[in-house]
Amino acid sequence: MRLSFLTLALLTALPLASAQNALTVYSGRSESLVGPLLEQFKRANPGISVRIRYGDSAQLAATLLEEGSNSPADVFFSQDAGALGALSKEGRLAPLPASVLGKVNKTFTSPRGEWVGVSGRARVIAYNTRALSARELPQSVLDLTDPRWKGKIGWAPTNASFQALVTALRKTQGEARAEAWLRGVRANNPRVYKNNTAVLEALGRGEVQLGLVNHYYLYNFLKDQGPDFPVRNAFMRAGDAGNLVNVAGAGVLKSSRNRAAAERFVNFLLSKPAQEFFARQTYEYPLAAGVRPAADLLPLAQIRTPDMDLSDLDDLKGTVALLQKTGVL
Amino acid sequence: MSHAVIKTASTRQRRVSLPPYLTLPAALVGGAVLLPLAYLLLRASEVGPRALEFALAGRTLEVLGNTALLTALVTLLSTVLSLPLAWLTAATDLPGRRAWGVLLALPMVFPSFVGGYVVLGALGHGGLLDAATGVRWEGVYGLGGATLALTLFTYPYVYLALRAALRDFDPALWEAARSLGHGGWSAFGRTVLPALRPALTGGGLLVALYTVSDFGAVALLQYDTFSRAIYVQYQGAFDRSLAAVLALVLVGFAALLMLLEARLRGPRVLYRSGSGTRRPPLRVLLGPWRWAACTLVAAVTLLALLLPLTVLIVWLLRGLPGLELGRDLLLPAVSSVAVSAAAALLTLLAALPVAILAVRHRSVLSVLIERLAFSGNALPPIVVALSLVFFGARYLPGLYQTFALLLFAYTVRFLPQTLAVLRTALLGVNPHLEEAARLLGCSAAQATWRVTVPLLRSGALAAAALTFLTTMKELPVTLLLAPTGFETLATEVWAAASEAFFARAAAPALLLVAASTAAVALILRGEREPQ
Numbered sequence: 001m002r003l004s005f006l007t008l009a010l011l012t013a014l015p016l017a018s019a020q021n022a023l024t025v026y027s028g029r030s031e032s033l034v035g036p037l038l039e040q041f042k043r044a045n046p047g048i049s050v051r052i053r054y055g056d057s058a059q060l061a062a063t064l065l066e067e068g069s070n071s072p073a074d075v076f077f078s079q080d081a082g083a084l085g086a087l088s089k090e091g092r093l094a095p096l097p098a099s100v101l102g103k104v105n106k107t108f109t110s111p112r113g114e115w116v117g118v119s120g121r122a123r124v125i126a127y128n129t130r131a132l133s134a135r136e137l138p139q140s141v142l143d144l145t146d147p148r149w150k151g152k153i154g155w156a157p158t159n160a161s162f163q164a165l166v167t168a169l170r171k172t173q174g175e176a177r178a179e180a181w182l183r184g185v186r187a188n189n190p191r192v193y194k195n196n197t198a199v200l201e202a203l204g205r206g207e208v209q210l211g212l213v214n215h216y217y218l219y220n221f222l223k224d225q226g227p228d229f230p231v232r233n234a235f236m237r238a239g240d241a242g243n244l245v246n247v248a249g250a251g252v253l254k255s256s257r258n259r260a261a262a263e264r265f266v267n268f269l270l271s272k273p274a275q276e277f278f279a280r281q282t283y284e285y286p287l288a289a290g291v292r293p294a295a296d297l298l299p300l301a302q303i304r305t306p307d308m309d310l311s312d313l314d315d316l317k318g319t320v321a322l323l324q325k326t327g328v329l
Numbered sequence: 330m331s332h333a334v335i336k337t338a339s340t341r342q343r344r345v346s347l348p349p350y351l352t353l354p355a356a357l358v359g360g361a362v363l364l365p366l367a368y369l370l371l372r373a374s375e376v377g378p379r380a381l382e383f384a385l386a387g388r389t390l391e392v393l394g395n396t397a398l399l400t401a402l403v404t405l406l407s408t409v410l411s412l413p414l415a416w417l418t419a420a421t422d423l424p425g426r427r428a429w430g431v432l433l434a435l436p437m438v439f440p441s442f443v444g445g446y447v448v449l450g451a452l453g454h455g456g457l458l459d460a461a462t463g464v465r466w467e468g469v470y471g472l473g474g475a476t477l478a479l480t481l482f483t484y485p486y487v488y489l490a491l492r493a494a495l496r497d498f499d500p501a502l503w504e505a506a507r508s509l510g511h512g513g514w515s516a517f518g519r520t521v522l523p524a525l526r527p528a529l530t531g532g533g534l535l536v537a538l539y540t541v542s543d544f545g546a547v548a549l550l551q552y553d554t555f556s557r558a559i560y561v562q563y564q565g566a567f568d569r570s571l572a573a574v575l576a577l578v579l580v581g582f583a584a585l586l587m588l589l590e591a592r593l594r595g596p597r598v599l600y601r602s603g604s605g606t607r608r609p610p611l612r613v614l615l616g617p618w619r620w621a622a623c624t625l626v627a628a629v630t631l632l633a634l635l636l637p638l639t640v641l642i643v644w645l646l647r648g649l650p651g652l653e654l655g656r657d658l659l660l661p662a663v664s665s666v667a668v669s670a671a672a673a674l675l676t677l678l679a680a681l682p683v684a685i686l687a688v689r690h691r692s693v694l695s696v697l698i699e700r701l702a703f704s705g706n707a708l709p710p711i712v713v714a715l716s717l718v719f720f721g722a723r724y725l726p727g728l729y730q731t732f733a734l735l736l737f738a739y740t741v742r743f744l745p746q747t748l749a750v751l752r753t754a755l756l757g758v759n760p761h762l763e764e765a766a767r768l769l770g771c772s773a774a775q776a777t778w779r780v781t782v783p784l785l786r787s788g789a790l791a792a793a794a795l796t797f798l799t800t801m802k803e804l805p806v807t808l809l810l811a812p813t814g815f816e817t818l819a820t821e822v823w824a825a826a827s828e829a830f831f832a833r834a835a836a837p838a839l840l841l842v843a844a845s846t847a848a849v850a851l852i853l854r855g856e857r858e859p860q
Contacts, residue, residue: 067722205455
């Protein structure tokens with residue numbers, strides 16, 4: 001008992017380390033993915049005391065919004081553009097210098113210049129190799145309404161990247177066609193999963209044959225379970241509406257007290273070593289520094305992304321509303 | 330020979346004066362729980378007139394119906410399962426009852442998504458059963474699977490409450506019933522069961538509220554509940570206001586559950602009166618039933634403890650070739666244990682005045698404080714976390730993201746469960762003892778501290794064990810409110826599992842179970858009779 005009181009006293013009395021040149025990063029990308037990269041930044045900048053708070057992108061976005069101008073965060077490193085868009089819309093992000101924005105194709109940056117994409121992930125159709133051969137696969141995401149896929153599709157409607165795909169369909173095909181597509185796929189009784197990971201697992205078990213996911217999850221599974229894992233990715237034909245590239249990106253908080261270090265961090269994410277890390281370690285598309293993606297990916301140039309602003313929050317709300325209207329959510 | 334009677338509280342309320350040494354801390358604790366509620370009202374008010382329309386939309390009501398159905402099933406099954414388990418380990422001569430007693434409390438250490446994986450991996454498509462027999466349970470997705478997963482991993486709430494109540498049960502009652510010619514079953518029904526009623530309803534309420542706010546298991550097993558609807562608002566639409574409207578509906582639903590529990594609990598209080606000292610707890614001899622009893626506890630342990638452990642070990646082995654075991658888990662393990670122990674102690678201290686006030690000095694105010702403190706359980710954890718982010722960052726920047734605020738958040742989150750167990754224990758303490766102490770010259774505060782508090786031993790230990798276990802696996806509050814860079818075993822498991830690195834998630838998860846086992850064994854050792 002006395003010991004536990006002592007522990008309690010010690011715990012609550014621990015002072016917070018406060019350095020002159022401190023940088024706090026809120027990372028919606030997990031430590032198991034980007035931890036080693038952020039360690040590199042720490043080693044390269046011994047003068048900056050870097051603190052990283054890991055969490056879920058959407059929850060960290062909500063946290064930043066609730067913290068208001070008192071936020072301890074300097075940089076938000078997000079898993080998807082939507083969370084950055086939400087902050088940008090509420091006027092919480094500072095404009096980035098043109099030298100930073102210029103490093104990335106403007107498709108992958110905020111139209112207001114308040115966040116920048118650092119790595120890309122493409123939407124793919126992942127399939128179970130025991131059930132299907134590459135020849136039998138649909139060439140377009142629009143073909144998933146075909147009754148032959150009844151009961152064989154897995155998707156994750158709560159996933160931000162999936163919702164971005166639906167937003168892209170609404171933008172490129174119009175509301176009516178997007179709605180018809182959602183209803184059409186729903187008529188095929190797709191299985192609903194929690195997230196991309198759960199879809200991949202279900203594909204591995206053979207519970208479904210096709211899954212709508214981001215391309216790089218597969219590589220985590222191959223790393224974790226070996227090459228026998230019976231799932232592979234298939235890209236849709238070049239220019240298909242289902243070919244969408246989402247980005248993970250970063251933005252600097254307006255309330256940051258150390259903007260110089262914050263911009264330095266964003267710059268680091270766009271530097272050659274970091275971009276190579278994304279290409280080799282997380283199997284994503286590098287978006288800067290002329291680094292090439294891993295060999296078996298469809299080149300970025302062949303993926304025609306719809307001309308739209310990924311961070312457009314009103315659209316995301318419209319997408320959620322449409323998903324609820326069609327009963328998908 | 331002591332004699333004992335069952336006292337039934339008269340419906341006539343005695344006029345009680347509220348002692349300030351209890352009221353002040355209790356009001357503070359109750360007020361703390363108001364923070365998340367205030368935050369929800371603030372956010373929901375931004376929605377304006379559409380709020381009500383949204384709260385009563387057909388879809389909202391449908392999801393609410395799903396939630397109610399799941400909650401009823403899980404609560405019922407957990408209660409039915411816990412009753413024999415608690416009875417066998419606390420009141421009979423079951424071989425190895427001390428070890429079983431600890432093992433049966435452990436399933437609650439598994440984060441609920443692990444519970445979901447266990448059910449899928451055992452009964453689903455391509456699962457263990459499928460591989461062995463070719464049979465698979467098509468109903469694993471939806472209500473069936475979610476009910477099974479939640480029952481297996483939340484029954485310890487009821488089990489721990491029942492154990493504490495059984496240890497405080499006066500064997501004289503049982504003997505009196507037997508000597509009057511009642512058989513075992515009949516004596517059980519007439520003396521033990523009524524004594525367990527508050528523990529049954531209190532534990533049942535905890536399971537119900539846990540089920541209402543759980544997200545991990547239902548998301549994995551694809552059952553559409555209210556917590557998922559809230560998640561969609563936060564995750565998909567970044568809409569904190571509509572999420573708050575939904576959370577308020579959920580709080581309303583929880584309030585109904587609490588009223589129901591108060592109805593079911595009944596007005597009974599049970600305590601010894603009369604001369605004679607307290608005797609050791611009941612030990613019913615099982616005789617030939619012994620092996621049947623062993624089979625039952627072993628079966629539950631197998632399903633709820635060994636099976637998930639097996640899943641974790643399989644994950645660990647499957648990824649072993651590529652696993653970098655160089656990652657240091659010692660610090661997160663120490664952090665987890667230290668912060669959970671502190672949370673257990675703090676929550677216990679916060680709950681004591683509220684419980685004593687609610688049981689001993691019933692009044693409009695004390696009932697209000699108690700209900701308030703209880704309502705914390707119905708809030709989705711993410712709401713508790715965000716509300717403290719809001720108030721902490723804006724009004725207490727010096728405390729924001731420090732251990733002090735983190736422990737405060739744990740207290741708000743786990744106060745209700747602590748309260749439920751303590752209240753049950755208090756109902757078994759004779760108030761005349763305190764009155765006797767007053768006659769002997771103690772002040773009211775001294776009497777409470779020196780007479781009542783020591784008699785709450787079993788209940789307090791069970792409550793501490795409960796908070797410890799739940800803090801060990803706590804995630805949303807830890808992620809948002811812990812000091813930046815503070816890592817626990819639970820955050821390690823989450824970080825790896827969210828990226829499908831199951832092999833890497835297995836090591837911290839197994840360590841989480843091991844540390845919890847040691848701690849619970851230590852806490853429950855205190856149940857031993859004071860010599």
